[in-house]
Amino acid sequence: MTAATHAPAALEVPRHHAFGRFCRAYAKRPAGLAGLGLLVAFGVLALVAPLFIGDDQLNVIKVDGPQLSPPVDGYPLGTDQAGRSVLLLVIWGARESLSIGIIATALTVVLGSAVGLLAGHYQGRIGQSLMHVTDWFIALPSLPLAISLSAVLGQGAASITIAIAVTSWTATARLVRAQTLAVEARPFIERAKVLGAGNTQIMIRHVLPNVMPLILVSSTLTVASAILSEATLTFLGLGDPTSVTWGSMLQAAFAGGAVTAGAWWYLLPPGIAILIVVLGFTLVGRAVEHVLNPRMVGR
């Protein structure tokens, strides 16, 4: 019985060797390393932000800077309508924007993997109907669906997160289903079945570990689109109006007339921050894809 659960190890190279080989192959991709560097830099900045940014610099009532001023001494990126430093806002915004992106991705991945695993494992009526549901969701336009969902759920980070997850799980589900079918065709699954492993055991202990690397790759790309979606939904006014995210900065700039005032210093930084983080996740995702799938080389 116990032998069955460890069956895959007998067929494959030990996992830590594979991981070392993966790291060496990844290190040869400059674009992937650059993406990783960008992400690490932003991650560190977001984590240490509370050490040097306090409520006095973020609270609209407590700040005393010049209002909507271009870059001057002490405010290297200028200020917003309330006199807050745009630089500090962008750094603070990284916390919320990244966490919404990552939490939404986690939800997406859990939902998508569950549907994909079930659809791949139960290939009869259950699997087919699950795939039908997936196809229907693919046919729905994601932005209007997300807008509708968060409009009904009410303003706030939670409803935006849910809306992103509900509209983006389909890609993961399809991927996981395809991979589940491939894994279940391998002999060790047959062996586990013969030895009496149940459906849950096969899915969780045998299929999931083999599908996991693929899920992780696809999730780096999902984070990129989740961050873009967060910015878009917040810009449309669906976010929490009191929190500072890159999307809410742009929304405040737009609603507060920064565009007509020509306040480019207020508009550029949040957008460039989004660009850098999305590009970072995309580059990392593509590099990992290249390493794991040699057929992609040259593209």
Add this chain to the structure above:
Amino acid sequence: MSSLTAPGPAKVKGQGVKRSDLLPYLGSKLVAALVSFFVTLVIGFVIFSLMPADPVRTLTRGRPTSEAQLAQIRVQLGLDDPVWERFLTFVGNTLKGELGYSWQFQQSVSSLVADRLGPTLLLMGTAAVLSIALGLWLGIRSGWRHGSLFDRIASSASLTLWSVPTFWLGMILLVTFSVGIGPIPSLFPAGGMADPSLPQEGWTHVVDVARHLVLPCLTMVLVVFAQYVTVMRTSIIDEMGSPYLLTARAKGLTDDAVRRRHAVPNALLPSVTMIFMHLGILVSGAITVEAVYSWPGLGYLTYEALKIPDLPLLQGTFIVFSASVIIMNLLADVVYRFLDPRVRAQ
């Protein structure tokens, strides 16, 4: 060579049989599209009718309302009917083209949608044509010489632009070319579709609308063309290994002729499907661009509905957007079958 290209009698017969499969094929795709539309209606109904804790409260938000008035509104909205009855009424109304009544505009949603459809189609159509042309051209050239300097520049430019939020690019273009920064003068109008002080017909109107169209259209093209570059580049690279290109080269054709007459037509197939699917997505992509430029289309209508939030209007635009995506997907399937014999043979 000739034996490979000239269709033998057996093949002609085979094709004849396949052609008669066309109607069942179209039928099954049409049924699938109708089922998708029905599912859209279910989802729209669930989101807008079942999820809000109390639509009456949302409707009367911020206004003092007596219990009797609340009860009257409930009866008017049919909220006390059983769920399935409300759903059937909703489906019936939608099929009749009645999408409900906007709280904010005090007008039927269908007439609002009809008013705003034209501007959206104009913006999207122009943006689609330009981005497809630009994207395919760049994709073909990048794929054909992949790894070259041209390819690296085109690929990284499209990757970068793809990572940019559309509405942000819109605002940046707006500040740069409409408000004007530093030495750049104000070149284009900031929003709307036409200047109300100019005559609304004739050449002046056309030129005026064109001037208003430049910035929103440019914004959409810059973000959307990247997808076509990627798809076209990949399919050109896929084709490049094919033996028929070697044959074409062996005949002594120039590199240019091989690319144009042999590689591109074959590589276009996947792109065509993608184009139709993206057209559907483009509709919703217009939401933020129209919001930034107050372009009086469906996207701006959605944006206006969101501020209230005007739930019947949001529901109506959601159904219209979904329907357009479903129609585009159906067209993609049909066109793909006409273009690609391999699909026909399946």
